Amino acid sequence: MTTGARAARLPAGAVQRARRVPYARAFYGLMVRDARVLRREFVAFLLRTVMNPLLFVFVFTYVMPKIGRGFGGTAAGGVSFATVLVPGLIAVAVFFQGIAAVALPLATELGGTREIEDRLMAPLPISLVAFEKVVFSAFQSLLAALVVFPLLYLIPAEPVVVHIASWPLLIVVVLLAGLLAGFLGLLLGTVVPPRQIGLIFSLVVVPITFLGCVYYPWQELSPIPWLKAFTLINPLVYVSEGLRAAMTPELPHMPVPAVLAALVTITALLAWLSTRSFIRRVTG
């Protein structure tokens, strides 16, 4: 059979219709899929988000003060420990959610099932497939912040003093933190072998959390200068401090421009590293 004969047999309209799908539409399609999966797994999302801060505030700001072992009033300016914890634990929730929302599904998708291929075949550049994951994780981070905040406000037995000094700052910090954590999740998810993804939490998330100025403002580390300097490599520090500046301005906090500069720089660096790592990982 000749080429001509084959081509002639084609029904009209079947000859290649390479029709470009607008990237925004394909991107939106990916978001719709993620939103559906999130709705299906919403209870798991809530539990994952709420457990840590809920127990933390319950033990340290309800149980401890009640049994006379509270840290109340130890922070600068007589502000309660419960107040110190508000920006800190929101920072952790945002951060943890951002990492988990990308790294955990990615471990399954890249590992045994290779179902990442399903998303990779969407008609947009691979970098945008990766970026969609990060954007959606940032959205989950925002949701986590909204879920956690009332807990931090309502549970403590001590007075919690929060007044939003700057809404724009609050929103910018939460969004940047969500993106930063998403890119970090993308990097970890592509670098760590899928079977060892659990290690991320003990080796990365736990140290970042405990040394992330979550339970104390950064400036109060002055008595331990080496730690004060060392924690500057921890991105969570800037999230906690940024939220402190926005929500509890009475507490000592880093200057806002420094916080924003650090967040933007780290986010950009992680965006570059993680996207490169993702592309390498999936296209061999």
Place this chain on the structure above:
Amino acid sequence: MVQRPLELRRLVKSYVHGGPNAVDGIDLAVEHGELFGLLGPNGAGKTTTVGIATTRVAPTAGTALVNGIDVVADPALAKASLGVVTQFNTLDRACTVRENLVFHCRFFGDSRHAAAHRADELLERFRLADRGDEMVTALSGGLAQRLQVARAIAHRPTIVFLDEPTAGLDPQSRLALWEVLEELRGEEGLTVVLTTHYIEEAERFCERVAIIDYGKILVCGTPTALKREHGDLAIATLGFTDLEAAREAVARLRALGAVDQEGATLRVRTADGAEAVPALVNAAGAQLRDLSLAEPSLENVFIALTGRELRE
């Protein structure tokens, strides 16, 4: 100008720097509406070749064009015009059967309504309608494969790549899959490129095949042509009443092909296959007791070209 659905030019892929090439200079052109088979032993480079053509593997050198679109320069556009069924089940395990199709359509820009409509149409066509609301993890291998094919064509590509589509399926599911592919080709003029190591299937269903090994195409053509050019000749086995009769027949049979003798049995290698039977009978004479003929097969061609040793 009408572009070919697939064109590969001097395609090379090396996974390890300085290591052996998984794909080592492949040139290939597939025509419209063709069902084309890539055959080869494990590790021959079939999956890598398909991976490059479907934008999922970055080539080290060379060019891959799908419908005239360079898959490296514009993967997004290439992806819009091709469909792929990968070797492993890559269905979205977090979603239902129906959602797998709906979201796929949405990735390709369909509105909510259009995507739902297309998904229902495909569920009907692929006889999955009653399983639509189940999670994909509940599907058997055959059904999952059918859903993967449905997903691959959901956005109406003009060429579909299938990597070992029938591996691990029971005979019924395999047959059903071939029927679906034939149907799609007939109705939508789809071009199909698949890899397989089931040679009988390739021989039966593919219009053209390329046998590839160590990253190179060894031969390419219709199964019939390959058998004629590269296969063993047909072997006629003739049994005689006694040794003496066989010995007498040897001289006469030599005119028809090379002859081996083993006791009262002669083996004649002939290019003519079944058409040679009358001449064989004639030359064998009255002492002939039985005759059997082994036609050449694509498998002979495959083994002759790729050798017998086991791979990986």
